Amino acid sequence: MAALGEGASTSLRTDQSAVLSRMVAMRVADLRLVTVREVTEPVPAPSGTRVEWDVRASFTYRLRGFDTTPRSFDLDLTFKADPARVQALGITASSPSGRPQPWDLAGLVVRRSADSLVLAVGDDARVQEVVRRARTAASRVAAVWGGSRPAVWVSPASDADAARLLGRTPDQLRGVAxxxxxxxxxxxxxxxDRIVLVPGAWSSLRPDGRDVVMTHELTHVTVRASTTRGVPIWLSEGFAELVAYQPIDLPEATAVAPALDRVRSSGLPATLPADAEFEPGSGSLAAAYGLSLLALRTVADRYGTQAVVRLYRAAAGGITEPTDRLDDREAAVDDALVATVGLNRSALVRQWQARIRDLLR
Incomplete structure (x- = not known):
């Protein structure tokens, strides 16, 4: 790989040295250059003249001890060389192309344990809080799922940094912790997987709320690491909420207040929440989460929490589906309901609706 060239500024050399130090601390492994594509071609010049041109380089890597598959990232680089001596190629500029990686965060602190890799920007109290709550989340997920996936937690300094890490806009993360x-x-x-904390919304939560959010996200990571088929969002989000709220002493009507407000204004829903209701900016996100939690609690109260786990595992790859139904996630859930608890969807919806009516009294 090319070295920093003669035209590289002192600040670039300092920045890249800091990035490399953070990568070492994170234990970046299997770093591979996949492709290099010219963005601007070098301008023809006579021998002895050094010219610059821009490229986009694509890489893959793993975090040792946490990643079992690679992640990819792109860098925008400016090369400089004498066309007659390209072996002396140097880099004079480097920046993330699109989404940055955690090692691009200035001031990053790395804390590693058996079940978590915390990559945080902030004072020691903030870092230790994330470490502590990550441990709590792992124990809560394991209590329901039977184990928890060692997770990478990223806690940036600002909502803007969180948005860039996730490839979203700040507006798309409004209210997301x-x-x-x-x-x-x-x-x-x-x-x-990476779990990215959004500091504005996360910091506004009470301590129990922070534990709920972190347990919810770790549930997603753990489930994604042990299943092979996607499920409807009402099932994935409802299950994550079920696990997250399991140890929390909170009246159910309080936990699902936005859902009850929606029912009061729009009437009792006839179907379980559709995927579109979980879109940021839909205006129905909080209600959809609550309604999904109530659906999963309806199953858990009647058949037990482990029955919900069996249901999820079956729908997410544990049962064989006919070829013509492989892309029908709702059909897979219907088959899993019957196979695991002997319940069809219409019966589940009726029981779910009855639960909602009871909460409205």
Missing amino acids: AATDGPLTPGERAGA
Whole structure:
């Protein structure tokens, strides 16, 4: 790989040295250059003249001890060389192309344990809080799912940094306290997820609320790492809420207040929440989460929490589906309901509706 060239500024050399130090602390492994594509071609010049041109380089990497599959990232680089001596190629500029990686965060602190890799920016109290709550989340997920996935937690200094890490805009994260991100290939288990905390919303939560959010996201990471088929969002989000609220002493009507407000204004829902209701900016996100939690609690109260786990595992790859139904996630849930608890969807909806009516009294 090319070295920093003669035209590289002192600040670039200092910045890249800091980035490399953070990568070492994170234990970046299997760093591979995949492709290099010219963005601007070098301008023809006579021998002895050094010219610059821009490229976009694509890489893959793993975090040792946490990633079982690679993640990718791109860098925008400016090369400088004498066309007659390209072996003396140097880099004079480097910046993330699109989404940065955690090692690009200035002031990053790395804390590693058996069940978590915390990558945080902030004072020691903030870092230790994330470490402590990550441990709590791991124990809560394991109590329900039977184990928890060692997770990478990223806690940036600002909402803008969180948005860039996730490839979203700040508006898309309004009201979101954390999000799970990672490559997911149909038919395969996820192996390189990141949980990114969004500092504005996360810091506004009470302590129990922070534990709920972190347990919710770790549930997603753990489930994604041990299943191979996608499920409807009402099932994935409802299950994550079920696990997250399991140890929390909070009246159910309080936990699902936005859902009850929506029912009061729009009437009793006839169907379980559709995927579109979970879109940021839809205006129905909080209600959809609450309604999904109530659906899963309806099953858990009648058949037990482990029955919900069996249901999820079956729908997410544990049962064989006919070829013509492989892309029908709702159909897979219907089959899993019957196979695990002997319940059809219409019966579940009726029981769910009755639960909602009871909460409205």
